[in-house]
Amino acid sequence: MQRPNNIKLPNLPLLLKLAATLVLLGASVLFIGSWLAVLHTLYGPGAPTALLGQRLAELYATDRLAYEELLAIHAGTLVALVITTFYLFRLTSFNRRFRRLFYLTIGLLASCDLAGWLLAPKCSATNVYVGAFGAAAGVPLLFLAIVPVFQMWCYRRWRSPDGTTKRVVVVGGGFAGLYAAMGLNRRLGYSRSLEITLIDKRNYFLFPPLLPSAAAGTIETRQVSYPFRRIFETTNIAFRKMTVTSIDPRAQTVTGVVEVNEDPVTRQLIGREAVFPYDYLVFAPGSTSQTFGTKGASQHAFFMRELNDAVRLRNQVISCFERAAVLDDPDAQRELLTFVVVGAGPTGIETATEIYDLIEQVLQRRYTEVDRSLAEVLLVQSGKQVLPGWDESIVKMTDAQLRRMGLKLLLGDRVSEVGPNFVRVGEQKIMARTVVWAAGVRPSDLARTSGLNLDATGRVEVGQDCRAKGFENVFVLGDVARFVDPRTGKDLPPLGQVAFQQGAHTAKNLVRMLCGRSTKPFRYFNFGGLVSVGEHFAAVNLLGLKISGVVGWFIWRTLYLSKLVGFSNKVRVVIDWTLDLLVERSISQIRDEPYLGEEQDKAPSGAPDVAASSR
Numbered sequence: 001m002q003r004p005n006n007i008k009l010p011n012l013p014l015l016l017k018l019a020a021t022l023v024l025l026g027a028s029v030l031f032i033g034s035w036l037a038v039l040h041t042l043y044g045p046g047a048p049t050a051l052l053g054q055r056l057a058e059l060y061a062t063d064r065l066a067y068e069e070l071l072a073i074h075a076g077t078l079v080a081l082v083i084t085t086f087y088l089f090r091l092t093s094f095n096r097r098f099r100r101l102f103y104l105t106i107g108l109l110a111s112c113d114l115a116g117w118l119l120a121p122k123c124s125a126t127n128v129y130v131g132a133f134g135a136a137a138g139v140p141l142l143f144l145a146i147v148p149v150f151q152m153w154c155y156r157r158w159r160s161p162d163g164t165t166k167r168v169v170v171v172g173g174g175f176a177g178l179y180a181a182m183g184l185n186r187r188l189g190y191s192r193s194l195e196i197t198l199i200d201k202r203n204y205f206l207f208p209p210l211l212p213s214a215a216a217g218t219i220e221t222r223q224v225s226y227p228f229r230r231i232f233e234t235t236n237i238a239f240r241k242m243t244v245t246s247i248d249p250r251a252q253t254v255t256g257v258v259e260v261n262e263d264p265v266t267r268q269l270i271g272r273e274a275v276f277p278y279d280y281l282v283f284a285p286g287s288t289s290q291t292f293g294t295k296g297a298s299q300h301a302f303f304m305r306e307l308n309d310a311v312r313l314r315n316q317v318i319s320c321f322e323r324a325a326v327l328d329d330p331d332a333q334r335e336l337l338t339f340v341v342v343g344a345g346p347t348g349i350e351t352a353t354e355i356y357d358l359i360e361q362v363l364q365r366r367y368t369e370v371d372r373s374l375a376e377v378l379l380v381q382s383g384k385q386v387l388p389g390w391d392e393s394i395v396k397m398t399d400a401q402l403r404r405m406g407l408k409l410l411l412g413d414r415v416s417e418v419g420p421n422f423v424r425v426g427e428q429k430i431m432a433r434t435v436v437w438a439a440g441v442r443p444s445d446l447a448r449t450s451g452l453n454l455d456a457t458g459r460v461e462v463g464q465d466c467r468a469k470g471f472e473n474v475f476v477l478g479d480v481a482r483f484v485d486p487r488t489g490k491d492l493p494p495l496g497q498v499a500f501q502q503g504a505h506t507a508k509n510l511v512r513m514l515c516g517r518s519t520k521p522f523r524y525f526n527f528g529g530l531v532s533v534g535e536h537f538a539a540v541n542l543l544g545l546k547i548s549g550v551v552g553w554f555i556w557r558t559l560y561l562s563k564l565v566g567f568s569n570k571v572r573v574v575i576d577w578t579l580d581l582l583v584e585r586s587i588s589q590i591r592d593e594p595y596l597g598e599e600q601d602k603a604p605s606g607a608p609d610v611a612a613s614s615r
Contacts, residue, residue, distance in 0.1 A: 088148035173200035183507025216354035343439035344381035
């Protein structure tokens with residue numbers, strides 16, 4: 001399959017580039033010259049350049065034929081300038097939204113410039129301002145015309161030292177894989193000698209930290225995802241949506257399955273294999289939910305890993321209130337309105353508090369038939385504290401806020417079983433229809449079929465430059481990699497900030513290897529941690545500075561907003577957050593698949609093979 005060329009301007013034929021450049025340069029010279037000719041015609045070479053509007057008016061009054069000749073030259077060069085610039089800008093490496101903004105800007109500037117010529121002679125009282133405004137519009141107009149010329153001749157392109165095409169395959173489009181691919185593209189630009197392919201089972205990048213907000217309706221679900229094909233619109237990266245089934249590091253191939261047909265009897269999708277050879281591999285398939293073999297967890301618990309998980313959980317919470325509103329039995333209502341979150345890490349805490357806020361701020365007002373005392377949110381943690389491994393001051397802030405909100409904390413007890421309508425915590429059996437599992441992650445199952453060296457936990461052992469031990473051309477990043485920090489002697493945790501730092505560093509190392517230089521070791525920098533704990537409260541440890549309350553909540557939102565992919569997503573999330581402060585969020589159920597009570601009392605679960613890195 002031919003690889004698309006998304007950066008066309010630097011690779012135009014030489015004659016076309018020369019012709020376009022000469023047209024732009026000639027039109028620019030005539031464009032400026034027509035303004036200078038106005039002054040020269042009236043006052044000679046040394047005339048002052050101020051008050052161009054007055055000069056136009058005087059020329060129009062004294063020598064109308066000369067004015068019309070200069071106007072024709074100016075208008076003609078302006079049209080040539082605009083048309084050529086429009087054509088070249090279509091081939092630049094800017095996305096469509098930016099190009100539309102450019103078209104609007106250059107059209108407005110050209111109109112203002114031409115208006116200065118046409119109106120100044122007829123506006124005696126204001127011709128000074130009209131002419132000056134028209135002339136001023138020409139300056140940014142000329143600057144914008146230079147932009148495509150610069151990219152056409154000066155765009156950076158990598159050339160293979162040995163003249164052969166180098167293929168880089170990235171498995172997994174989470175933080176690690178995306179940052180590695182984008183960083184490599186940004187540093188090397190478009191080149192016929194470099195092929196970058198990113199493979200993921202989803203066609204969008206997912207931002208997992210905001211899934212709890214999407215589940216509670218604080219933001220829309222589409223805001224936490226962004227299509228890969230829009231991200232890669234103006235890059236040298238080809239995206240392929242497929243499920244990777246195996247890696248062969250010795251043959252240097254990646255094999256995946258594309259679902260193309262459906263079996264008419266079993267209704268199952270039948271896939272076809274596709275093989276991608278590579279010279280360099282970035283292996284970052286992420287992780288899946290870790291249930292620790294807990295009985296019934298995979299069958300009956302909800303997870304917070306995928307976009308559909310957020311939709312299902314939101315439907316479930318609303319469905320429980322709808323069903324409780326028509327029941328008279330308090331025990332049955334209590335069972336429906338008990339929500340248990342297993343795992344008191346940041347994802348578990350944010351999920352529990354978002355459910356609590358949804359109940360307190362929306363559902364209690366709309367379901368007046370339901371006794372508020374029956375609704376309860378429980379947070380279960382096997383350790384003795386929430387946020388295990390976090391700074392002690394942040395743990396205390398978070399614990400205090402959870403208790404102030406009224407969440408019930410069950411610390412020091414393990415979940416031994418999850419059923420369709422209960423969860424067993426230690427010796428206690430809690431009747432609940434909704435159990436959310438956020439108790440940890442394990443490496444993607446794809447690691448076991450990768451042919452790479454694994455440790456006892458199923459992670460790939462890597463060296464200090466993030467390359468898999470025993471394989472010089474394979475980088476392993478994110479949750480699937482076991483990287484021992486040389487400064488602490490401890491493994492790096494499965495966090496988003498680890499993943500995107502490794503991705504950015506791997507991009508630099510790939511550039512070094514492609515240019516025949518040696519790699520540099522990865523150094524992890526811990527920026528701290530942050531967790532939202534209910535409405536208008538967050539606990540933040542940012543570069544050693546501990547902040548909580550409204551200020552921490554503002555920092556939490558600002559940092560997450562900065563990491564979102566896509567300008568449109570950022571704008572929509574800001575709008576959603578603002579509207580959430582002013583208007584009530586929707587409680588309409590979004591049908592994804594049968595939920596509680598439609599077919600069976602079972603919460604669906606899902607664990608992706610190729611997923612974004614966890615937090």
